[in-house]
Amino acid sequence: MESRGRVDGFYTLRSLRDRSRDRFHVAQLLQDETEHIKCFVEGKDLTCFWEERNNLHHQYTFTYSYENKNKMACAVSSLLASNKTIFFCKLPKTPFFTTLDVQVLRDGRMLYTRSLNAENFLFLDPPRNLTVMSSGKEGQLNVSWLPPPLKYMDDSMIYEVRYAVEGSNMGKVEVVKVSTMLVLLGLQSDTRYKVWVRVKPDGVAYKGYWSAWTEPVFGVTPPSDVDPLIVLLVLFIGLILCLLSLTVILSHHKFLLKKLWPDIPTPEHKFPGLFTVYKGDFKEWMSQNNGSMWGRSVHVYTEELPSLLEVLSEVSRTSHDTSQREEEEEKESESSDSGLTDRWRDPPHAHWLMEQLRALQENPESRCQSSLLQSHDTYVTLNQGDNEQQVDDVFEETLPLQTLFTTTGTSSLSTSHSDLGSLQQSSGSGRLSSQSSFEYPNHTWAPKGPGYAYMAVADSGVSMDYRPMSSSRIAELGRHRMYTNDYKNEICPHKWPLSGQYIKSGSESCTGPVW
Amino acid sequence: MSFFHLRLFALLLMVLEWTRPGLSSPLRPICDLRVLDHFIKEAWDAEAAMRACKDACSIATNFTAPLTRVDFDVWEAMNIEEQAQEVQSGLHVLNETISSLQASNQTDVLQSHIDASISNIASIRQVLRSLSIPEYVPPASGGEDKEMQNVSSISELFQVHINFLRGKVRLLLANAPVCHQGVS
Numbered sequence: 001m002e003s004r005g006r007v008d009g010f011y012t013l014r015s016l017r018d019r020s021r022d023r024f025h026v027a028q029l030l031q032d033e034t035e036h037i038k039c040f041v042e043g044k045d046l047t048c049f050w051e052e053r054n055n056l057h058h059q060y061t062f063t064y065s066y067e068n069k070n071k072m073a074c075a076v077s078s079l080l081a082s083n084k085t086i087f088f089c090k091l092p093k094t095p096f097f098t099t100l101d102v103q104v105l106r107d108g109r110m111l112y113t114r115s116l117n118a119e120n121f122l123f124l125d126p127p128r129n130l131t132v133m134s135s136g137k138e139g140q141l142n143v144s145w146l147p148p149p150l151k152y153m154d155d156s157m158i159y160e161v162r163y164a165v166e167g168s169n170m171g172k173v174e175v176v177k178v179s180t181m182l183v184l185l186g187l188q189s190d191t192r193y194k195v196w197v198r199v200k201p202d203g204v205a206y207k208g209y210w211s212a213w214t215e216p217v218f219g220v221t222p223p224s225d226v227d228p229l230i231v232l233l234v235l236f237i238g239l240i241l242c243l244l245s246l247t248v249i250l251s252h253h254k255f256l257l258k259k260l261w262p263d264i265p266t267p268e269h270k271f272p273g274l275f276t277v278y279k280g281d282f283k284e285w286m287s288q289n290n291g292s293m294w295g296r297s298v299h300v301y302t303e304e305l306p307s308l309l310e311v312l313s314e315v316s317r318t319s320h321d322t323s324q325r326e327e328e329e330e331k332e333s334e335s336s337d338s339g340l341t342d343r344w345r346d347p348p349h350a351h352w353l354m355e356q357l358r359a360l361q362e363n364p365e366s367r368c369q370s371s372l373l374q375s376h377d378t379y380v381t382l383n384q385g386d387n388e389q390q391v392d393d394v395f396e397e398t399l400p401l402q403t404l405f406t407t408t409g410t411s412s413l414s415t416s417h418s419d420l421g422s423l424q425q426s427s428g429s430g431r432l433s434s435q436s437s438f439e440y441p442n443h444t445w446a447p448k449g450p451g452y453a454y455m456a457v458a459d460s461g462v463s464m465d466y467r468p469m470s471s472s473r474i475a476e477l478g479r480h481r482m483y484t485n486d487y488k489n490e491i492c493p494h495k496w497p498l499s500g501q502y503i504k505s506g507s508e509s510c511t512g513p514v515w
Numbered sequence: 516m517s518f519f520h521l522r523l524f525a526l527l528l529m530v531l532e533w534t535r536p537g538l539s540s541p542l543r544p545i546c547d548l549r550v551l552d553h554f555i556k557e558a559w560d561a562e563a564a565m566r567a568c569k570d571a572c573s574i575a576t577n578f579t580a581p582l583t584r585v586d587f588d589v590w591e592a593m594n595i596e597e598q599a600q601e602v603q604s605g606l607h608v609l610n611e612t613i614s615s616l617q618a619s620n621q622t623d624v625l626q627s628h629i630d631a632s633i634s635n636i637a638s639i640r641q642v643l644r645s646l647s648i649p650e651y652v653p654p655a656s657g658g659e660d661k662e663m664q665n666v667s668s669i670s671e672l673f674q675v676h677i678n679f680l681r682g683k684v685r686l687l688l689a690n691a692p693v694c695h696q697g698v699s
Contacts, residue, residue, distance in 0.1 A: 095586045
């Protein structure tokens with residue numbers, strides 16, 4: 001703002017135009033003032049004013065006194081506003097830190113009165129030389145200004161900085177104490193900002209009103225810039241990570257390859273030349289090799305040790321007198337659990353089996369009653385139906401294969417800690433059923449009929465490759481009364497410890513497999 | 516809590532001055548006006564508390580209190596010694612008047628404000644001493660050479676107290692020559 005001179009005619013028309021803005025601004029600021037007489041100090045001069053409706057013409061007198069001493073009069077001036085008149089009086093060189101009593105008399109009669117201390121109503125000039133500069137850092141602006149030229153008050157002022165994006169009405173305000181500079185943080189990059197500042201006494205030694213806002217000053221924030229150091233660091237770290245992962249992959253590439261791209265086992269190495277020379281034509285290959293296939297022992301070894309499979313079966317007493325041969329079979333199987341689970345089917349005959357179990361348990365004639373077999377073992381039981389049904393029942397595709405897993409629990413049919421129970425086949429010759437106590441899980445299978453076969457596979461990790469045989473072959477087998485899963489009838493009531501031994505026993509004595 | 520620390524600081528200054536052997540070196544000048552501003556804030560609190568109690572705080576006798584009026588032209592025309600004398604005599608009178616209130620029965624809250632004001636005046640004296648401001652000299656003759664005023668209530672007394680600190684005392688401290696030696 002331009003400097004003020006103490007000129008007579010302070011309120012001449014020319015200066016009134018400039019001052020009226022200040023006065024109206026002050027009047028707006030003092031809207032909250034409840035007193036009729038509103039006073040403020042500019043510099044060292046106290047100005048008091050009051051508003052009146054300009055409908056009547058009255059004679060106003062303004063008197064003041066310090067510390068209850070002699071009253072003095074002040075010349076009243078007026079300012080015409082929109083629908084009101086503002087009367088004011090200025091007291092030059094007002095003493096501070098003392099009580100001032102002012103009165104307004106209208107036509108000789110007391111209208112308003114007020115008692116105040118001048119140092120509590122300071123109305124300062126706005127700050128000077130407001131500058132906004134970019135600090136070079138992203139989203140920051142440096143704002144600095146100079147305080148209004150007042151003695152004794154340099155260190156008792158507080159400032160308010162208002163800033164907003166150009167064109168926007170939403171501004172933020174920051175309060176600054178004593179200091180005459182501020183760094184605005186958190187701004188948008190590459191944006192033009194408007195900044196205003198105003199000042200007020202801090203309220204300790206002097207009190208007052210907020211000054212008018214300065215004229216806005218513009219500043220532009222620097223564009224966002226990626227720190228090259230950060231880019232370099234990111235690249236460097238990325239490179240190191242790549243090298244590390246490459247090293248890990250290369251050192252374990254075999255393992256990873258096996259996991260990600262497992263070899264599909266082919267029997268190619270057992271049939272030399274079958275696929276390469278004869279393009280898979282087995283007949284041709286057979287003729288060339290002239291049946292030497294059967295001469296060789298076909299052992300499909302996998303990397304894992306063969307696990308023992310005990311097949312328990314029992315021919316029904318009612319239908320069979322002949323003993324069944326018990327033959328323990330060494331089965332080699334694939335060891336992957338996933339292969340095992342893939343081949344199992346849902347057992348629909350669990351219910352029938354449960355009935356058999358109950359019947360057997362109630363039957364005291366059975367020799368080896370409810371022997372609790374080792375729960376860690378899983379057992380294969382084959383239950384072959386009658387010969388006529390055997391063909392259909394035993395080797396049907398739909399025959400359920402049921403496993404009782406105890407510890408691994410990989411199969412959907414698995415159960416925990418199930419004991420093998422005894423099972424009694426209902427009827428039919430050639431039926432094999434195990435006799436031991438069973439405890440089925442909740443979702444036990446329901447046998448569909450007397451002609452089912454199921455296998456409970458022993459040992460964790462054993463997968464059974466159960467392939468149905470062709471009908472003709474089955475018939476041939478049936479004729480010769482040969483089936484691969486003859487086993488001893490009785491299962492003795494003792495726990496079978498797990499061991500790796502393989503025992504082939506054909507005797508009828510009560511010897512259980514020794515694992 | 517900082518008030519307590521300031522009192523402690525002032526006490527420490529006094530102790531250090533006594534125990535220092537040989538030459539009594541001057542105290543380190545306390546030019547920071549925030550020290551005085553702290554006392555002024557406490558005086559504001561006391562004045563507000565006294566203003567709130569009107570009836571309970573009225574006392575029949577009149578008090579003597581210094582004048583607080585500052586005419587800037589007159590003040591700037593005075594030299595440092597005159598200003599110092601005015602401030603020191605005013606502090607002296609205030610101290611005596613407020614101390615006389617300690618004997619009267621007041622509430623605990625008011626009593627604490629009274630005690631705080633007395634200790635603040637003592638601390639301000641220490642600050643003035645650190646700035647090499649001349650001490651209070653009682654008038655040689657029996658009469659008062661400095662004008663005083665009479666106040667009739669405790670609230671008025673504490674108004675005088677706050678106005679005196681904000682005005683004359685602060686102006687004196689702000690213009691202490693010791694603090695402006697490098698500047699002027």
